[in-house]
Amino acid sequence: MTVTLADVAARAQVSPATVSRVLNGNYPVAAATRERVLRAVDDLDYVLNGPASALAAATSDLVGILVNDIADPFFGIMAGAAQSQIGGPEGAGAGRAGGEKLAIVCNTGGSPERELTYLTLLQRQRAAAVILTGGALEDPDHSTAVAAKLAKLADGGARVVLCGRPPLAVPGGGGSVAAALAFDNRGGARRLTEHLLALGHRRIGYVAGPVERTTTRHRLEGHRDAMDAAGLGGTVDRLTVHGPYDRQSGYDATLELLRRDPELTAVVAANDTVALGACAALRERGRSIPDDVSVAGFDDLPFSADAMPALTTVRLPLYEAGARAGRLAMGREAVPPGGIASVPAELMVRGSTGAPRV
Amino acid sequence: MTVTLADVAARAQVSPATVSRVLNGNYPVAAATRERVLRAVDDLDYVLNGPASALAAATSDLVGILVNDIADPFFGIMAGAAQSQIGGPEGAGAGRAGGEKLAIVCNTGGSPERELTYLTLLQRQRAAAVILTGGALEDPDHSTAVAAKLAKLADGGARVVLCGRPPLAVPGGGGSVAAALAFDNRGGARRLTEHLLALGHRRIGYVAGPVERTTTRHRLEGHRDAMDAAGLGGTVDRLTVHGPYDRQSGYDATLELLRRDPELTAVVAANDTVALGACAALRERGRSIPDDVSVAGFDDLPFSADAMPALTTVRLPLYEAGARAGRLAMGREAVPPGGIASVPAELMVRGSTGAPRV
DNA sequence: CTGTTAGCGCATTCAG
DNA sequence: CTGAATGCGCTAACAG
Numbered sequence: 001m002t003v004t005l006a007d008v009a010a011r012a013q014v015s016p017a018t019v020s021r022v023l024n025g026n027y028p029v030a031a032a033t034r035e036r037v038l039r040a041v042d043d044l045d046y047v048l049n050g051p052a053s054a055l056a057a058a059t060s061d062l063v064g065i066l067v068n069d070i071a072d073p074f075f076g077i078m079a080g081a082a083q084s085q086i087g088g089p090e091g092a093g094a095g096r097a098g099g100e101k102l103a104i105v106c107n108t109g110g111s112p113e114r115e116l117t118y119l120t121l122l123q124r125q126r127a128a129a130v131i132l133t134g135g136a137l138e139d140p141d142h143s144t145a146v147a148a149k150l151a152k153l154a155d156g157g158a159r160v161v162l163c164g165r166p167p168l169a170v171p172g173g174g175g176s177v178a179a180a181l182a183f184d185n186r187g188g189a190r191r192l193t194e195h196l197l198a199l200g201h202r203r204i205g206y207v208a209g210p211v212e213r214t215t216t217r218h219r220l221e222g223h224r225d226a227m228d229a230a231g232l233g234g235t236v237d238r239l240t241v242h243g244p245y246d247r248q249s250g251y252d253a254t255l256e257l258l259r260r261d262p263e264l265t266a267v268v269a270a271n272d273t274v275a276l277g278a279c280a281a282l283r284e285r286g287r288s289i290p291d292d293v294s295v296a297g298f299d300d301l302p303f304s305a306d307a308m309p310a311l312t313t314v315r316l317p318l319y320e321a322g323a324r325a326g327r328l329a330m331g332r333e334a335v336p337p338g339g340i341a342s343v344p345a346e347l348m349v350r351g352s353t354g355a356p357r358v
Numbered sequence: 359m360t361v362t363l364a365d366v367a368a369r370a371q372v373s374p375a376t377v378s379r380v381l382n383g384n385y386p387v388a389a390a391t392r393e394r395v396l397r398a399v400d401d402l403d404y405v406l407n408g409p410a411s412a413l414a415a416a417t418s419d420l421v422g423i424l425v426n427d428i429a430d431p432f433f434g435i436m437a438g439a440a441q442s443q444i445g446g447p448e449g450a451g452a453g454r455a456g457g458e459k460l461a462i463v464c465n466t467g468g469s470p471e472r473e474l475t476y477l478t479l480l481q482r483q484r485a486a487a488v489i490l491t492g493g494a495l496e497d498p499d500h501s502t503a504v505a506a507k508l509a510k511l512a513d514g515g516a517r518v519v520l521c522g523r524p525p526l527a528v529p530g531g532g533g534s535v536a537a538a539l540a541f542d543n544r545g546g547a548r549r550l551t552e553h554l555l556a557l558g559h560r561r562i563g564y565v566a567g568p569v570e571r572t573t574t575r576h577r578l579e580g581h582r583d584a585m586d587a588a589g590l591g592g593t594v595d596r597l598t599v600h601g602p603y604d605r606q607s608g609y610d611a612t613l614e615l616l617r618r619d620p621e622l623t624a625v626v627a628a629n630d631t632v633a634l635g636a637c638a639a640l641r642e643r644g645r646s647i648p649d650d651v652s653v654a655g656f657d658d659l660p661f662s663a664d665a666m667p668a669l670t671t672v673r674l675p676l677y678e679a680g681a682r683a684g685r686l687a688m689g690r691e692a693v694p695p696g697g698i699a700s701v702p703a704e705l706m707v708r709g710s711t712g713a714p715r716v
Numbered sequence: 717c718t719g720t721t722a723g724c725g726c727a728t729t730c731a732g
Numbered sequence: 733c734t735g736a737a738t739g740c741g742c743t744a745a746c747a748g
Binding site: 107124 | 360405406407408409410411412413418419420422427428429430431433434435437438441442458460461462463464465467475476478479480481482483484510514605631634635637638660661664665666
């Protein structure tokens with residue numbers, strides 16, 4: 001029924017081993033022989049049996065990319081970029097057999113259980129590499145479990161790369177991670193709030209992400225750093241509201257902030273999506289942006305420049321970081337010193353922030 | 359080094375066959391025995407070897423989801439929804455072994471070669487099911503190649519589902535597809551243009567998607583239907599510009615439309631992202647929205663309601679469709695009559711459209 | 717450069 | 733309900 005390596009070998013009049021060698025390309029084969037084999041492959045329309053190959057070689061060509069929310073372009077951009085470095089050489093005739101890797105993205109939905117489940121599934125598939133994107137949950141039990149899983153994955157030969165996620169905060173956990181690209185969330189957040197402070201704002205609300213996420217904590221810390229330096233640290237707790245990284249959360253949280261301080265002159269949001277929700281809430285309450293209230297986001301997603309007014313935010317080079325993670329996962333780029341690289345965050349000042357009314 | 363089924367069997371004092379049976383759960387096993395085996399699995403921290411299992415069973419637990427652009431929420435939402443119906447039962451202890459499926463999303467980037475490559479890779483992995491999302495390329499050669507691949511996938515036991523993509527337009531191609539969920543792009547587009555017409559617009563520009571894509575064609579046809587019915591069909595060709603489904607394209611195309619007809623009173627965009635680019639171009643040219651020019655999009659992505667003014671658009675139930683596709687792929691939902699279901703598109707009138715100036 | 721020989725780890729017959 | 737035996741399709745040493 002289904003055509004196997006042996007069929008190809010028979011038709012090309014060579015041994016199965018030779019066919020395997022030309023398909024995998026990592027072994028010298030005479031040009032003429034290779035030609036013959038390739039022709040047989042085409043004639044028979046042969047497709048390599050992945051599981052069999054993985055079983056024999058004790059490794060597969062799967063590269064897993066874990067994301068917290070696939071519907072969020074923040075992750076989509078990174079995942080797409082990583083995939084572009086992995087998904088096969090574009091070359092003509094690609095995909096027939098050969099050693100292309102299969103980049104697959106797995107959506108955890110932010111659920112710790114699903115994250116672990118996917119890691120196990122990837123381990124079960126003997127994945128060649130795993131890329132974890134975005135912030136991590138800070139629950140100690142979960143961190144330990146993830147570190148353990150990653151260690152096993154690494155044991156099994158998988159290369160583990162972190163993208164937009166800080167290095168494992170678990171004793172010995174760092175060993176199993178090939179490389180970590182950490183966003184400078186804290187620095188970016190600090191500069192953003194400093195910008196607002198420089199503009200003259202003093203009553204600044206902060207719409208934070210979900211508690212117990214590294215990204216949330218780091219951004220909040222940066223904000224607090226700036227506020228502390230300005231002698232305003234005392235207001236931070238009262239003017240901070242947590243919620244998921246979505247529009248609704250920005251909307252709700254902003255209404256709450258307005259309740260806590262109707263005289264607010266600026267709202268800093270955990271990310272751009274949340275900022276949009278904040279804008280909606282402010283408009284609904286009759287505040288104009290930025291004349292009455294300034295708004296700022298984080299990430300600089302594509303739609304941020306198109307908001308009205310265009311959103312002041314912090315740009316993260318998501319595509320570049322994702323692509324680099326992809327290359328790291330493929331072993332096609334040198335690992336940074338210490339296995340850790342900091343990815344810079346750049347302040348983008350646009351129309352949504354301005355000086356407060358006097 | 360790595361613990362195998364045999365190790366578990368030894369520790370549980372049963373045969374490997376029995377362990378296999380409790381893990382796969384599709385065979386009667388005494389409760390006491392199962393208990394013992396499960397304990398051994400836990401003790402040894404055993405993880406099933408996917409490739410070996412797939413090789414022996416001639417099928418894997420991979421479900422592939424193909425998307426044209428993972429950074430576009432249009433696809434992210436569908437993919438996430440599909441995945442939610444597939445990715446394992448959330449239940450405690452999930453992921454250890456057992457029959458969870460692994461939903462994996464593959465980003466073709468809209469490239470026909472990559473689409474084919476991924477299909478081959480999925481075939482190679484003996485995927486249990488494949489979901490293709492979004493519009494298809496209309497090139498006959500490519501359609502034929504895709505249909506052939508899908509037929510082979512189906513032959514190999516994979517369930518093939520189309521989501522947001524019309525049924526295969528290839529003789530006999532329909533047979534290999536289990537189900538197709540087709541968006542009513544044409545009807546939605548027609549109603550959208552009718553809305554503009556009813557408002558009094560007569561000079562309507564259209565920013566279409568890339569040529570040779572089913573989605574592009576169907577939406578354009580709907581637009582043309584409405585224009586024809588209003589006796590305006592003659593202006594359509596001159597006032598239509600094609601481009602990719604991104605913001606830049608909307609921006610560029612709108613400038614071009616303005617050049618062709620400076621008196622334009624409305625711009626209909628291929629999708630919401632493109633519409634945002636159109637808005638940016640119009641503003642830059644000093645046109646206010648909707649007073650000078652009305653703008654409309656398509657898809658109703660989350661950010662559309664937050665644009666300023668909020669975008670008039672056509673809502674597609676992306677999440678629901680994706681979830682249904684996921685269930686169909688898992689065989690957990692009845693196939694619609696004829697294997698084809700039409701997914702309705704609903705007109706959402708918001709602030710970006712209004713009557714033209716008199 | 718190429719062929720031969722062994723398994724990889726598991727799901728299945730088939731007996732019991 | 734459980735155990736023993738067989739082979740899935742391929743890669744990886746070894747020889748030649």
